[in-house]
Amino acid sequence: MAYSLGLTLYNLSGRRELAALSDRPPRPAGRLVWLHAPSAEPARALLELARRLVEEDGLPVLLTCPDPLAPRPGLVIQPPPPDTPAEAQAFLNHWRPEIAVFSEGELRPALLHEAVERKLPLLMVGGRSPCFSKQRDGWYPGLMRGLLGHFRAVLTLDEPSARAFRKAGATLSAVEVTGKLEEESAALPYLEAERDSLARLLATRPVWLAAALPEGEEAAIIAAHRAGLRLAHRLLLIVVPQDASRAEHLARQMEQEEGWTVALRSEEQEPDSETEVYIADSQGELGLWYRLAPITFLGGSLAGNGCLRDPLEPAALGSAILYGPRPGPFGTTFGRLGAARAARAVGSATDLAEALGDLLSPDRAARLAQAAWAVASDGAEVTERVVDMIRRVMDGDA
Secondary structure, eight states, X not given: OHHHHHHHHHHHHTTTSOOOOSOOOOOOSSOOEEEEOSSXXXXXXXXXXXXXXXXXXXXXXXXXXXXXXXXXXXXXXXXXXXXXXXXXXXXXXXXXXXXXXXXXXXXXXXXXXXXXXXXXXXXXXXXXXXXXXXXXOSOOTTHHHHHHTTOSEEEESSXXXXXXXHHHTOOGGGEEEOXXXXXXXXXXXXXXXXXXXXXXXXXXXXXXXXXXXXXXXXXXXXXXXXXHHHHOTTOEEEEEESSGGGHHHHHHHIIIIIOOOEEXXXXXXXXXXXXXXXXXXXXXXXXXXXXXXXXXXXXXXXXXXXXXXXXXXXXXXXXXXXXXXXXXXXXXXXHHHHHTTOSEEOOXXXXXXXXXXXXXXXXXXXXXXXXXXXXXXXXXXHHHHHHHXXXXXXXXXX
């Protein structure tokens, strides 16, 4: 009775939601797996899960996520429908999935209720805490408990998360602590021949990188490099500006005000033994610079509007990470890196200079980079288990 009342109240609260566009892309042929992520960050793990299902099993996969995601081969990416009974029915009528895998803990009651009515198997992975979407948060008696009871498995990140799901109504035997899933690799591509050539040029010089550097943080990077040069006179700074048009102006400023020797990638100059700053205009080559620089500062995180690059990019390519107090959309990722002592947080330009000086000790940078790489590559066993669980459910063995 409480569940029915809660669902009725929930559906009444959603009457103002806009209808979804009716021109959904065609459903791919075959047995479809449906994955749902509440935002772009947890979608990373589902993208890796989807890749495995597409490449190893030849299964078409639908991934719903409210945030925009880049296209992937063999994967249909769509925003979730408005969570109303009519839209839920239209969505499931069109896609006809054979299994639904939700992540983090977000529940969409109208959609899940319709899935339960159709006896669609439900799994929860990467569970943190059960919740309704932020737009529809509220008190709906019995609704969360009734929905969670239909999940065949609830795989959580840790024991506090498991307790939260049990308390909210998940079947006790379904809840299990497994840890995080493996995420889609953040390693950016680079040409090994180019890396090898530049590595020979740089030889044993200490190198650090300012990635996606906004104009507002240029002064902090200049001050940190000035301090770093006092500790290591052969130190090379590689700068990748957020705005490529800033490259020439920044080069002139550094030459005139600091007296540094600056080379520009756009003019096909190379960082020779006298070069103190190398400005690489395009963010399209960040994979190369992460690979060459043992230390990376992530632009936008100190005085900008938030970190502009995924911190797992340098982590996956072995570069120690420096970042400011503004994580932007990567708060969860920075939280994981911080918990693993896999990144160094700085609160000001002065802190940045001090942290850079500390990491110029190769063993300290290496420890930080190794810990970051472990975070970036964690979760393979959990993903393998979820893939196996999906296979068994679809084959009728679970």
